[in-house]
Amino acid sequence: MNITVDAIDMAAEIIKFGLSSRKGQPSRRLLPLMAAYLANTDGTRTAAKTMAQRFGLSITSVTEDGVVLSKDPEHDDSIFMSKRDDIVKDPGPEARLIRGICNAAILACAYQRQQALYSESVQTITSDEVYELLVEAAAKMNLEQIDVPTSLRGLTEAAKIVERIKADSFSEKAGNPRKQTLRGQINTALKYFTDHGLMLKDSEDAGGTYKTLPELRVRLQTQGAQDIADAVLSAIKASSSDEAMKEAMNG
Amino acid sequence: MQNKQTIFDFGESSALSGQGTEEEVAIARDEFDRLEATALRNRAQTVATLSTIASIVAQTSTPPFSFIDPHTTGLMAIGHAIDSLRLLDIETSDMTVKDLEARVANDLKLQFAALATVGVITELPETEDIEAWGKNVVDKLLCRKEHGSQTDRMFDTESGQFYEFQHALLEEYARGGAIYVRPTAACLTLYLGTLTQGIGDIQTALAAVIQRQIARGEYHAALQTAHEHQRITRQHGEKIRTLKRRIHSNAGRYSWNDTVLPEILIAQRDVEDAITADTTLEGLLDASMDNLPKDKRPLAQRVLMVIRSCRNAYRELQTLAMELPRLYSSCIASQGFTSSHIQLPSMHDDVFVPLFNKITDPVALLVACDVTNGSFAVPQPPVLRDIVAETELLLKPASAAEARDLSPDNDELLDEEVLALSIFDEMTIAKAKSTISSLADAGPTQLSAVIKELEPEDFTEECIAAAIMITGAWAHSRRHDGMYAVSRTYGRFSCKACTGDDYLIERKGSEDEYNR
Numbered sequence: 001m002n003i004t005v006d007a008i009d010m011a012a013e014i015i016k017f018g019l020s021s022r023k024g025q026p027s028r029r030l031l032p033l034m035a036a037y038l039a040n041t042d043g044t045r046t047a048a049k050t051m052a053q054r055f056g057l058s059i060t061s062v063t064e065d066g067v068v069l070s071k072d073p074e075h076d077d078s079i080f081m082s083k084r085d086d087i088v089k090d091p092g093p094e095a096r097l098i099r100g101i102c103n104a105a106i107l108a109c110a111y112q113r114q115q116a117l118y119s120e121s122v123q124t125i126t127s128d129e130v131y132e133l134l135v136e137a138a139a140k141m142n143l144e145q146i147d148v149p150t151s152l153r154g155l156t157e158a159a160k161i162v163e164r165i166k167a168d169s170f171s172e173k174a175g176n177p178r179k180q181t182l183r184g185q186i187n188t189a190l191k192y193f194t195d196h197g198l199m200l201k202d203s204e205d206a207g208g209t210y211k212t213l214p215e216l217r218v219r220l221q222t223q224g225a226q227d228i229a230d231a232v233l234s235a236i237k238a239s240s241s242d243e244a245m246k247e248a249m250n251g
Numbered sequence: 252m253q254n255k256q257t258i259f260d261f262g263e264s265s266a267l268s269g270q271g272t273e274e275e276v277a278i279a280r281d282e283f284d285r286l287e288a289t290a291l292r293n294r295a296q297t298v299a300t301l302s303t304i305a306s307i308v309a310q311t312s313t314p315p316f317s318f319i320d321p322h323t324t325g326l327m328a329i330g331h332a333i334d335s336l337r338l339l340d341i342e343t344s345d346m347t348v349k350d351l352e353a354r355v356a357n358d359l360k361l362q363f364a365a366l367a368t369v370g371v372i373t374e375l376p377e378t379e380d381i382e383a384w385g386k387n388v389v390d391k392l393l394c395r396k397e398h399g400s401q402t403d404r405m406f407d408t409e410s411g412q413f414y415e416f417q418h419a420l421l422e423e424y425a426r427g428g429a430i431y432v433r434p435t436a437a438c439l440t441l442y443l444g445t446l447t448q449g450i451g452d453i454q455t456a457l458a459a460v461i462q463r464q465i466a467r468g469e470y471h472a473a474l475q476t477a478h479e480h481q482r483i484t485r486q487h488g489e490k491i492r493t494l495k496r497r498i499h500s501n502a503g504r505y506s507w508n509d510t511v512l513p514e515i516l517i518a519q520r521d522v523e524d525a526i527t528a529d530t531t532l533e534g535l536l537d538a539s540m541d542n543l544p545k546d547k548r549p550l551a552q553r554v555l556m557v558i559r560s561c562r563n564a565y566r567e568l569q570t571l572a573m574e575l576p577r578l579y580s581s582c583i584a585s586q587g588f589t590s591s592h593i594q595l596p597s598m599h600d601d602v603f604v605p606l607f608n609k610i611t612d613p614v615a616l617l618v619a620c621d622v623t624n625g626s627f628a629v630p631q632p633p634v635l636r637d638i639v640a641e642t643e644l645l646l647k648p649a650s651a652a653e654a655r656d657l658s659p660d661n662d663e664l665l666d667e668e669v670l671a672l673s674i675f676d677e678m679t680i681a682k683a684k685s686t687i688s689s690l691a692d693a694g695p696t697q698l699s700a701v702i703k704e705l706e707p708e709d710f711t712e713e714c715i716a717a718a719i720m721i722t723g724a725w726a727h728s729r730r731h732d733g734m735y736a737v738s739r740t741y742g743r744f745s746c747k748a749c750t751g752d753d754y755l756i757e758r759k760g761s762e763d764e765y766n767r
Contacts (some may be wrong), residue, residue, distance in 0.1 A: 007712045019630060022731045038578075057630055065425070069630050080630045086343055087624045093617050100620020101606070103627070108603035113402070115417060117595045120496070122423035124395055137607045157616045198628045200430060216627075221595065225627035227598035231622035232606050238615035 003043035018069035029204035037062045060222045065214040101158050102189040105130045127207030138162040288409035299403045300418045328355050332434045344433045356385030394419035405670040441551040458528030470550035477557040484561045496631035518572045529562035563661040683716040706746045
């Protein structure tokens with residue numbers, strides 16, 4: 001196929017759209033770009049995909065709503081890559097654990113039903129709702145483990161963390177939840193979503209009301225949801241083999 | 252497909268009785284049963300969707316809100332949402348949730364005024380309360396989680412099985428980082444009353460009605476019917492665009508022969524019928540306009556305008572429908588097999604619950620959490636924090652040839668002042684230096700204070716020059732201007748053009764060993 005200079009120009013523009021921060025109305029310019037990409041006019045799609053791949057990116061979707069780029073799994077050293085530290089700023093595994101649990105709860109609230117991931121409708125979630133989901137889940141575990149409520153031994157790791165930080169504490173000046181509390185951590189996690197064009201903060205009601213934007217759905221639909229579910233599955237496997245080994249040693 | 256459809260198209264099927272063999276009658280019977288089952292399913296779904304409106308006024312509501320007529324309120328709210336759709340760009344509306352809430356609050360005020368007039372209530376409720384109720388009504392219509400489930404279990408007589416039916420009257424959608432509200436396809440079907448007949452048939456019937464009304468001179472009625480016709484045009488557009496969206500999102504899931512092609516053919520045929528009907532109406536109106544009495548003309552003009560806008564909308568839809576086959580093939584090519592047939596996991600049942608309840612190994616949990624966090628990582632372009640490079644870019648957006656002239660000819664390490672001279676004129680540097688020394692001579696000062704002194708008077712270049720000189724002095728462990736010691740602080744300075752670490756500037760005298 002002969003790729004024209006125009007096509008390369010458009011391919012570069014598509015990647016530029018994907019990398020720029022997505023705020024405000026999608027540009028009208030996107031429509032001709034989308035058409036050229038879908039129809040692969042003069043090799044626009046071929047050029048865009050090749051260029052993105054060289055940067056360590058892959059083009060997830062090109063629609064009227066915008067361009068979604070994601071990490072190319074086979075390319076680890078790209079300068080465009082987000083580092084793990086970009087998402088969780090605090091050092092140490094503790095912060096990563098808390099953020100992971102908060103993110104899982106946020107997603108569970110936003111896409112409660114499986115069909116919600118397929119539907120283009122905007123999903124609404126509140127900070128309170130996420131907090132309650134986590135605290136109730138931990139309380140339920142607690143009830144099932146009546147023998148050792150004080151030391152929290154026997155609870156799962158996630159429940160232990162929630163039990164430890166669930167107590168509310170608010171800053172004296174602005175009345176915001178303190179950062180190290182569960183509410184504070186949920187808000188920090190939600191802030192990442194809003195800062196990166198994945199969600200929109202709608203109001204301050206119910207601890208903060210948020211709405212999902214198309215990019216989040218696209219990310220989950222194309223790869224994210226499956227990756228997360230697979231990771232959870234293999235973690236459960238690791239846990240059960242670990243348990244079995246402990247039991248064997250005790251027995 | 253075409254054959255089966257004509258059997259029930261009684262308008263042109265006068266031949267049916269003449270040529271009907273027993274076999275054909277049997278086929279027709281099956282087809283009839285199927286249509287009956289479909290009609291029943293549509294009606295059941297309509298009732299389910301409608302039930303939301305009845306729940307607008309909860310049984311626990313207190314007076315005066317318990318006196319509200321929920322049905323009119325709900326239908327008016329939906330009417331606002333439908334009317335906000337753009338005719339030529341049917342899928343998008345400009346109405347935000349807040350706009351809709353305000354309109355519903357207005358509608359409620361009308362009802363309360365009427366209630367007060369007949370003496371059912373003694374005084375009007377507070378505006379705040381009415382607004383809260385307006386919000387409540389919209390929330391119900393959007394079927395937000397906290398206002399009850401959107402999903403009902405329903406029974407299908409054709410397959411003899413239960414199925415899950417998700418419904419809502421309004422839905423929110425995002426466009427360019429803002430959230431708008433629009434009616435769902437089910438809502439349009441419900442509100443516009445096309446329960447079992449095809450949209451194309453209804454439009455043709457409406458056109459016939461308008462024609463009759465015009466012939467009788469009932470222009471008010473004709474205008475009303477024309478508006479109905481216009482609303483159904485919106486619904487028609489929504490139907491075609493839904494097809495387009497489905498192809499866009501996952502073409503592979505829909506088979507060409509069973510789903511896509513028949514739908515495209517029906518859409519194209521319906522649109523052609525509607526255009527023909529509208530063109531006929533337009534001709535009729537145009538021809539009769541001159542013979543009309545003067546008082547009827549403005550009304551007839553309005554009917555004509557509405558019909559014309561519908562016809563224009565249909566022209567657009569026609570183009571859209573004609574492009575669908577090409578879109579389908581290009582989507583199949585670009586989407587490949589990657590996204591089709593993959594069952595997405597449930598974020599609640601497959602992710603959250605097992606993550607919370609089943610993982611006991613901390614190391615395994617950390618791995619799972621890292622994947623969860625990492626799947627949102629948005630690729631970020633690298634950010635350059637090179638103050639000199641940024642300054643050059645800011646001050647010299649010159650051609651490449653000019654930029655080369657400014658760059659040093661050899662690789663010798665540059666003194667920051669030599670470089671500065673190539674960027675700034677002497678006046679700029681003198682002004683920056685004098686500001687630094689005048690502040691530092693009075694006592695220890697900071698770079699940010701110097702910037703603050705310069706910036707309000709639009710000495711932006713001077714700010715940059717000062718920042719470069721001070722940063723350079725620190726980087727080379729040398730005194731600025733021979734007598735000012737520079738040490739870095741944890742603070743930051745910023746001006747219009749640049750930002751960076753803040754420095755403490757102290758006068759130390761000229762006897763220092765570093766002095767040149």
